[in-house]
Amino acid sequence: QNRHFLFRRSFWLEKNKKPVILRITADDYYKLQINGKFVGQGPAQGYHFCYYWNQYDIGEFLQNGQNELIIEVYYHGVVCRAYNSGDNRCGLAAEVIRDGQTLLSTDESWEYAEHLGYGSSQVTGADVYFPEHFDGRTKPVWMPCVVKRTDHIFSSAPVVPVSRRRERPVREERLADGSVFYDFGREITAMLEIETVGESGTEIRILSGEEASGTAVRFHLRCNCEYDESFTLADGYNHREQFDYKGFRYVRLIPDRPVSSLSLTAIVRHYPFDENHCVLESEDMRLLRVFQLCKDSVKYGAQETFIDCPTREKGQYAGDLLITGNAHMILTGDGTLFKKALDNLSQSSEYSETLLAVAPGSFRQEIADYSLLFPLLALKYYEYFGDKAYLAENFEICKRLIDGFRNYERKDGLLCGVRDKWNLVDWPANLRDGYDFRLEPPDTQPHNVLNAFYIGCVCLTEQIAKILHIPYVKCSGSLIDSFEKEFYDPGNKLYTDCKNSSHTALHSNVLPVFFGFARQEAHAAVLDMVMEKGLSCGVYFSYFVLKALCRMGRYEQALALILSDGEHSWRQMLSEGATTCFEAWGKEQKHNTSLCHPWASAPVILLAEDILPHLPSVGKIRYKEAVE
Secondary structure: OOEEEEEEEEEEEOOOOOOEEEEEEEEOEEEEEEOOEEEEEEOOOOOHHHEOOEEEEOHHHOOOEEEEEEEEEEEOOOOOOOOOOOOOOOEEEEEEEEOOEEEEEOOOOOEEEEOOOEOOOOOEOOOOEOOOEEEOOOOOOOEEOOOOOOOOOEOOOOOOOOEEEEEOOOEEEEOOOOOEEEEEEEEEEEEEEEEEEEOOOOEEEEEEEOOEEOOEEOOEOOOOOEOEEEEEOOOEEEEEEOOOOEEEEEEEEEEOOOOOEEEEEEEEEEOOOOOOOEEEEOOOHHHHHHHHHHHHHHHHHEOOOEOOOOOOOOOOEHHHHHHHHHHHHHHHOOOHHHHHHHHHHHHHHHOOOOOOOEOOOOOOOOEHHHHOOHHHHHHHHHHHHOOHHHHHHHHHHHHHHHHHHHHHEOOOOOEOOOOOOEOOOOOOHHHOOOOOOOEOOEOOOOOHHHHHHHHHHHHHHHHHHHHHOOOOOOOHHHHHHHHHHHHEEOOOOEEOOOOOOOOOOHHHHHHHHHOOOOOHHHHHHHHHHHHHHOOOOOOOOHHHHHHHHHHOOOHHHHHHHHHOOOOOOHHHHHHOOOOOOOOOOOOOOOOOOOOOOHHHOHHHHHHHHHHHHHOOOOOEEEEHHHHO
16 A cells, blocks of 8 residues: 555657657556656546546657656555555556657666655545655665556547646745744645755654644644645755645644755646636626635546545545536536546446446445436536437446346335445435435335436436437336325425325425426425525535526526525535535534535536526626637
8 A cells, every 4th residue: 555656767869840749657646757847647547447548748848869757656555436446456558659650668678666755654534645754865776667467458548637736825924933834825636845955854744734723734634634744854955746635725834953945835736627718797796706616616626537525535426526527517618527427437337237426436335316317417418518429328328227226126116225325315414404214224115315316317318318319118107106106295295205204305305396207286385395494405415406496497596595694505614714615514514524525516507507597687607708
């Protein structure tokens, strides 16, 4: 676990005007330098049977004559959501090409050294981050590389690497004990870069966190990550860029003896993001603040995958993808990362015909609610880009997904006893609006939310078949009839959580409206419920609530919820100092809340797709083509 290796290769090149292309990948991850200059990093995590790689035009980094490639490769070694690791696969593959001719490729002429600068540490968060205790005094011992057979199958085309930029703190305070406190002004996703001059053996303690009290950094984060790291100096000038990324706002550097200079920069990273592609114009400052909060959350949550957070899990969850991925396409006009996420979910069928909740990643978690969202995700991509061939590929996944869930059907078609997968409903559990059904493990009778998602999955798959003009047996009607018999209470015109309960949770009533199969007579009662309860749900589920309101034509009410200042609101986050969306409505509403969780970015989608087109007096979203 937590192993770093260096690879190097020198080569002679007579420069000319023809481009020089480098193709490269590594398992688990690499950072590449040419002639001492950073070039790129990657690859995006992927399953070994569709492994990703990057391509760079490296002409600007080359010099006439001798050149040197140095690549640091990291093997995480733990089964987790962030890496496809813990599988004993580690290595590097690269080739340099000019004018169709391979100038060099990875072979026995390369050298490697295990990077011994990294000290041992205990993995933190959900096994995704090893705090970096780095000793700058170590020197590599180089040895010849060995070429080994691999079972990797590479993707057919390169993927786009993350973009990087340097960012200085907005506040820097030198303290009496010789330490320095830094504030970057907002939550960012980044690595730290430290420059200093000091004596050999001097240790700088590095404390990072999302919160601070005065100049005391809360380095044990609410979300159970501990960012307490160290940098031991060699004599004289020292430069250190941390390898892995984390989410933070504050940093404190504490040298154990005086240093003559100390400088800190953040290397901010995220998927390429054009800030000016999507701009909200409005006179309502409350709306502008909420929109910017969500926009920044999506930006920092889009890495090589759509991560749930840059701290605890760093995983691409299908449920989070519905909101983060959709918002990202609106904000950037780019569907590349969303399409890759769909591919990853499809590829997870290698391990479960009903798909994994987190894909890629070696932690094979299943959440039934999330799997059933796949047709909705496929249709969302089609809605934006109109790719029927790709929709047809996803249709095959939808069919296999439904076939897998049919194993849990009762005679009337309703799902029951799905006990090998998490029945989520909403998260955290205290934001399920009192949902009256035992979920952990679930009872063997049917419950409302899981079956609402199942019916939605079936209805949307039938819609895909219709778009593609593919004959398909329609069975949604009988499922809806069974749902009505099981859950509908004609007395109050609402849907119960389960047959043996009279409780009508927000979740049980919003989903039938969202998926379009609720009785028309129920709409008024559901509307009254939503206006009475507000967002008595988690931030993730707020997307379904707001969409349901808009599908009933209640745009003003949806806007009112987005702008509300109650306990469950985006303004509650802002009142607690949020610069990116929280995992829950407030810091104390979940025991391990992360303070950057873009699954709370539903307002971007609702404003763009529903509210502002119907309420133009509130504001307007201008896209780059219109701005220019």
